[in-house]
Amino acid sequence: MNKKIKTTSQQLTRLFLSLFIVILLLVNLAFAGVSITFIYNNAHQQAEEVIDTVSDNISDHDEHKNKKEWKLFLNAYLARQSNDAIALKTPKGKTVYSEDGEELFEKVKDRRNFNHVIFLNNSVYYLQNEYADDYKVSVLLNVNDLFTLITHLLLAIIVLNLFAIICSIPLIKRFSRKWSQPLEKIDRGIAAIEQQTTAEKKVFVPKQPVEIRHVAQSLNELLEYQNKAIQREQQFVTDASHELKTPLAAIRGHINLIKRRGEDHPEIIAKSLKYIDSESSRMEVLVNELLELGRAQKQHQSIEPVDLVSIVQKESEIVEQEYNCRISVLSPKKVFYPIEIKDFRLVIHNLLDNAAKYSQMEGQVIVKLQKDHKYLTLLVKDYGIGIKKENYEKIFDRFYREDQAHSSKIKGTGIGLAIVKEIIEKYHGKIRVIPNMTKETIFEVRLPL
Numbered sequence: 456m457n458k459k460i461k462t463t464s465q466q467l468t469r470l471f472l473s474l475f476i477v478i479l480l481l482v483n484l485a486f487a488g489v490s491i492t493f494i495y496n497n498a499h500q501q502a503e504e505v506i507d508t509v510s511d512n513i514s515d516h517d518e519h520k521n522k523k524e525w526k527l528f529l530n531a532y533l534a535r536q537s538n539d540a541i542a543l544k545t546p547k548g549k550t551v552y553s554e555d556g557e558e559l560f561e562k563v564k565d566r567r568n569f570n571h572v573i574f575l576n577n578s579v580y581y582l583q584n585e586y587a588d589d590y591k592v593s594v595l596l597n598v599n600d601l602f603t604l605i606t607h608l609l610l611a612i613i614v615l616n617l618f619a620i621i622c623s624i625p626l627i628k629r630f631s632r633k634w635s636q637p638l639e640k641i642d643r644g645i646a647a648i649e650q651q652t653t654a655e656k657k658v659f660v661p662k663q664p665v666e667i668r669h670v671a672q673s674l675n676e677l678l679e680y681q682n683k684a685i686q687r688e689q690q691f692v693t694d695a696s697h698e699l700k701t702p703l704a705a706i707r708g709h710i711n712l713i714k715r716r717g718e719d720h721p722e723i724i725a726k727s728l729k730y731i732d733s734e735s736s737r738m739e740v741l742v743n744e745l746l747e748l749g750r751a752q753k754q755h756q757s758i759e760p761v762d763l764v765s766i767v768q769k770e771s772e773i774v775e776q777e778y779n780c781r782i783s784v785l786s787p788k789k790v791f792y793p794i795e796i797k798d799f800r801l802v803i804h805n806l807l808d809n810a811a812k813y814s815q816m817e818g819q820v821i822v823k824l825q826k827d828h829k830y831l832t833l834l835v836k837d838y839g840i841g842i843k844k845e846n847y848e849k850i851f852d853r854f855y856r857e858d859q860a861h862s863s864k865i866k867g868t869g870i871g872l873a874i875v876k877e878i879i880e881k882y883h884g885k886i887r888v889i890p891n892m893t894k895e896t897i898f899e900v901r902l903p904l
Contacts, residue, residue: 463638467631468624475623479616486612490605494598495572495581502583502594505532509541510587525551538578538597546589559595637661641671648678656682699741702734741870760791763799763831767822770804774820778811786824792831792902798878803833805871806898810837813896826904833900834889841894847887851876875900 461469509532520528529541530553540556552560563580566573573580578599585592637659644658656678660671709727717724764786771782792799803822810820814837823834842850849855854869879886884902891897 463635464628464631467635468628471627471631472620472624475627476620479619483609483612483616487605487609490608494601494605495570497601498581498596498598499571499583502581502596505541505594505596506583506585506587506592508532509543509592510585510590513588513590520551522551526554529553529556538599540595542593542595544591544593556595560593563595634664637664637667637671641667641674645674699738702738706731706734758793758795760793761796761799763790763792763794763824764788766796766799767803767824770800770807771822774804774807774811777808778814780811780814780818780820782807782811782820782822784822784824786822787826790824790826790831792826792904794882794902798881802875802878802900803835805875806833806835806900809871810835810839810896810898813837813839829904831902831904833902835898835900836895838895842888842896844890847890850888851886 509529512528525543529543529551533539533541533553538559539553540559541553542550542556542560543552544550563573563575563582566575568582571582573582578597579602581596581598583594583596640659640661648656648658657675658671658678660675661668709731713724713727764784767784767786771784774780775782807820807822811818814820818838821834821836823832823836825832851872853873876886879900879902882902884900886898886900889897889899
């Protein structure tokens with residue numbers, strides 16, 4: 456059988472009510488314990504005072520007193536209208552009692568005491584025995600009135616506690632609903648997210664308590680990240696389909712052209728095949744870069760530091776041969792950093808390739824690699840056509856190419872810098888374009904140590 460699911464408000468109400476009852480119970484027990492201790496200590500002190508007073512007033516010739524004289528002597532140390540009693544045993548073995556003391560001591564003689572406390576006929580007595588100058592003094596004090604008073608007080612407190620519990624239930628429910636209200640609003644906000652038509656989906660963020668506010672803020676950050684990821688994926692699908700559709704349409708067009716006119720005009724076959732080969736190569740590069748982009752987003756495992764200088768030099772030689780440019784590497788002889796070799800090779804190759812593509816023929820590209828106690832810094836500087844300030848962030852988007860007019864003349868897919876950004880962010884680093892007043896472009900990569 457499934458248990459009924461309780462809301463946060465119900466659980467808080469049950470918890471606070473239980474705590475309140477437990478606290479009241481502990482307070483009552485503490486009061487009872489303190490009261491009993493007070494009665495016990497008061498009875499013990501009173502008995503000691505009576506015994507000390509009797510002992511101080513006994514002399515040697517008192518032993519010859521008769522019972523009546525002893526009774527008058529002992530009665531003088533008892534309060535009037537009390538049920539207390541004193542018994543005195545002389546050195547000769549004679550026992551004398553105060554008024555009605557003999558009957559009372561006879562009743563308690565066979566009674567078991569609990570640390571000097573005796574229960575007799577719904578009454579409570581305190582018994583104390585001591586020896587003084589060969590006399591045995593026994594004092595029996597009736598503390599029933601005090602116990603009765605404490606019992607009545609306890610009963611009154613219990614009634615007040617029950618009344619307090621009954622009155623506290625609606626207050627606890629009210630406060631529980633107030634404290635759980637932020638969670639309920641967040642829950643309703645989460646449930647309503649699917650019905651929200653706005654692009655920006657958020658849940659309610661309360662001011663108090665701090666922990667719930669942080670949870671709501673973290674949830675909104677997650678929703679924002681998810682929304683941006685969905686938008687990126689949607690844009691990616693749109694751009695990828697557009698980028699692939701154009702060469703595919705061109706390839707299909709040339710194939711149909713060969714089918715229709717190839718037999719009559721064989722000269723168009725070579726031209727069409729050359730175009731098909733070029734477009735298929737471009738598609739191959741695009742597909743490979745898309746695969747690299749997907750791989751770049753995967754989290755890396757713990758890896759050993761590698762020498763980055765040798766990788767920079769090798770990739771510089773490759774790009775120099777391909778674009779006929781000059782690349783200058785400014786760095787120490789060795790710079791070690793924990794990164795996958797393939798990841799760093801993609802970063803440096805794409806940055807150098809981008810710099811060389813947009814530089815003038817036989818232009819110069821400068822690479823600077825350095826490391827301090829906080830960061831590894833990589834700078835790639837070219838003297839090409841430059842980047843407009845408003846496009847500093849856009850160039851890292853997939854398929855974005857700033858110079859649309861010359862994009863067909865300069866080879867590329869617009870994914871290279873997106874791959875670089877994904878790899879850098881995977882290692883918790885940052886990449887940016889350093890603002891400058893000239894046409895030179897400076898990319899800065901910073902990776903934390």
